[in-house]
Amino acid sequence: MKESKTTGEVLREEREKKGLLLRQVAAMLDIDTAILSKIERGERKANKEQIIKLAEILELDEEALIVQYLSEKILYEIKDEELGSKALKAAEQKMKYKNKNNS
DSSP, X not given: OOTTSOHHHHHHHHHXXXXXXXXXXXXXXXXXXXXXXXXXXXXXXXXXXXXXXXXXXTTOOHHHHHHHHHHHHHXXXXXXXXXXXXXXXXXXXXXXXXXXXXX
């Protein structure tokens, strides 16, 4: 999975490679076709359960797709913050500390 592509772009590309129509995949997700179209265009965010189901439907690496989804979620929250990169590094250190102390 290429880092420069958005989750939506990856999903659309894989869906098209498999020859699946938007309406087919939307039906498998039990969502409206317009919603899936917006997810693919980056106008709407999928939830984690939808990402997991899409990974299954499109035969994508679930872990890689979830990591991409989460990274975009984080980016969306801090992209306009002047100190976003520093905050991200601090959060990573806190996560490492927390994980170390919880094991």
